[in-house]
Amino acid sequence: MPEPPGQALFRARVDAELEAFARQETEQLLAVDADLLPVAEQLTAAVSGGKRLRAAFCYWGWRAAGQPDSDALVRAAAAMELVHAAAVVHDDLIDESPTRHGAPSAHAALRAALAGGTRPQARSRALALLTGDLLMAWAGQMFLLCGLPAAYLSRARGPWSTMARELVAGECLEVLRTGSRPDTDRSLQVIRYKTAKYTVEHPLHIGGALAGAPRALMEAFTSYGIPLGEAFQLRDDLLGLFGDPAHTGKSNLDDARGDRPTVLFAQTWSAATAAERRELRGLLGRRDLDEAGLSRVRAIARRTGAPERVEEMITLRTGEATAALARAGLPGEAATALTHMAALAADRQN
Secondary structure (H helix, E strand, C coil): CCCCCHHHHHHHHHHHHHHHHHHHHHHHHHHHHHHHHHHHHHHHCCCCCCCHHHHHHHHHHHHHHHCCHHHHHHHHHHHHHHHHHHHHHHHHHHHHHCCCEECCCCCHHHHHHHHCCHHHHHHHHHHHHHHHHHHHHHHHHEEECCCCHHHHHHHHHHHHHHHHHHHHHHHHHHHHHHHCCCCCHHHHHHHHHHHHHHHHHHHHHHHHHHHHHHHHHHHHHHHHHHHHHHEEEHHHHHHHHHHCHHHHCCCCCCCHHHHHCCCHHHHHHCCCHHHHHHHHHHHCCCCCCCHHHHHHHHHHHHHHHHHHHHHHHHHHHHHHEEEEEECCCCHHHHHHHHHHHEEEEEHCCC
């Protein structure tokens, strides 16, 4: 799926803002003590690369409200990527994921840096936790210092607080429900708060709030953003089990070993036979699950038709999002960009 027109240029602008900000902040961190170099390296790695979808949704929330292109707004939008970077570091730590985008996750990389000391695993996890905390602090700092007038920033205070609260709520719900009886509705609630809202709806709301968007437009952002964000994560569920690790950058074993409350597993469970459920109980959540066990989980999922049902859910939600966009009557450029982004978010390989 080709990216939306102008997205490559926009991504380059966001990358440049993040690189400049991270360079300045890591220099100040290292000025405290050179021993902080491993942390500084992980901070730099955390903000490098990516599709910059969250920044783009924030940008088009601003433009959809009739505001012009703005370097200050691009800096504000780039702060969305720091929120995402913080969430990724914490998520990998919670899930004990060893890799992210084909490279060691933050806690894994930091463990290698501590190989010569005592209790390297506990210390690396502590450093990763602190790295994620600092990334979230960076996000607020970059947002507040973006250069937009204080009156504009004050309008976004509520949506920013909502984003932080609901992101943490979603992560907590996933932890609380990991290993519990699979249930599609409960899994959908997890992905709505853990991923869907902060990926699409909240960035749109923050961009719109900065621009002074009317309530009707903010409601249109919700009607578009929630189903699209859910479609995004449902695609992630499928890629987590069936995707090519060379493209996803993550092991196909992660979700099964973690027995995560994904919609895909819930759909598999709902249509599984009693014997298959017993088998799944013996496979999901095993930290030593191997490729043979993974193949069996995949086989049961395919036999139940779960991947096809999740694909139908993605199609339905993408259709809901595009229909909401059509009803919103957005300016032409914003409508075109958000239409392209809907297809990009729901139909991807990584």
